[in-house]
Amino acid sequence: MIHSFAPYFGYPLIAIILLMLWGLFALKRTPIFFACLFLLIISSPFVSQAMLVYLEEGQLRRAPGEVKNADVVIVIGGIIKVVNSSGGLVYERIYPERLNAGMELMKAGKAQYLIFVSAKLPVKVDEKTEALVLSDFAKEGGLSPNQILVTPEVESIQGAAQAVKEILAEKDLKKGILVTSAFEMFRSKLLFESEGVPVQTYPLDSLVDVAVPKVINFLPSAKAVYEFQLILNDFISKAYYKFIKKYW
Numbered sequence: 001m002i003h004s005f006a007p008y009f010g011y012p013l014i015a016i017i018l019l020m021l022w023g024l025f026a027l028k029r030t031p032i033f034f035a036c037l038f039l040l041i042i043s044s045p046f047v048s049q050a051m052l053v054y055l056e057e058g059q060l061r062r063a064p065g066e067v068k069n070a071d072v073v074i075v076i077g078g079i080i081k082v083v084n085s086s087g088g089l090v091y092e093r094i095y096p097e098r099l100n101a102g103m104e105l106m107k108a109g110k111a112q113y114l115i116f117v118s119a120k121l122p123v124k125v126d127e128k129t130e131a132l133v134l135s136d137f138a139k140e141g142g143l144s145p146n147q148i149l150v151t152p153e154v155e156s157i158q159g160a161a162q163a164v165k166e167i168l169a170e171k172d173l174k175k176g177i178l179v180t181s182a183f184e185m186f187r188s189k190l191l192f193e194s195e196g197v198p199v200q201t202y203p204l205d206s207l208v209d210v211a212v213p214k215v216i217n218f219l220p221s222a223k224a225v226y227e228f229q230l231i232l233n234d235f236i237s238k239a240y241y242k243f244i245k246k247y248w
Helices: 002-009 012-026 029-042 045-055 096-107 130-140 157-171 182-194 222-247
Strands: 072-075 080-085 088-093 113-119 148-154 176-181 199-204
Touching: 012 029, 012 222, 029 045, 029 222, 045 182, 045 222, 072 096, 072 157, 080 130, 096 113, 096 130, 096 176, 096 199, 113 130, 113 157, 130 148, 148 157, 157 182, 176 182, 182 199, 182 222
Parallel strands: 072 113, 072 176, 113 148, 176 199
Antiparallel strands: 080 088
């Protein structure tokens, strides 16, 4: 589908390099002009923040008390990485807020089970999946092993939705509370519900800057380039489902 493969054919920096090469080898100024213009656009903090506001529209941080009871809390993976230490390779939590939020919802009695979705790790310390590593952290935090479920390794959000669907069917469970980043939430909720898994959202890790904009927000920034690429897939996905698929 277009929203899935488009970003891989349109990485901003790759597109800029190709335009530059086209202009240089064809001795044309127009491709070089558009390459420079595109670079200015994707490196603008103002542009990346506008995209994030669109993506995170309506995805506000909620207190556990605002969440309705469900059968499971689903924590999307991608929150563990492997780093070097004085004792060798170790696991490190990148976004502990997701793990903490899942445990907080469980301790508030919002669900029977906590499901960890396991993203595929490029490097491992041992044979444990990401979900098993997270389950160890949850047990250390006071949750009972009987409350924790894990998925096998998945490579996409759709794969995560399918894995969770199988667990729910096996346990005769239905409703979930989805915990993931605010900018990923629209696509994640959509894919889970397309698999027949109704979820209410519990967005975290908002990237929208709540500070008053300054002059520096309009100057090129390497961070803005990173954010642009980070959110591009979700941006295309949301536009696809809200406009193209809606009317076609």
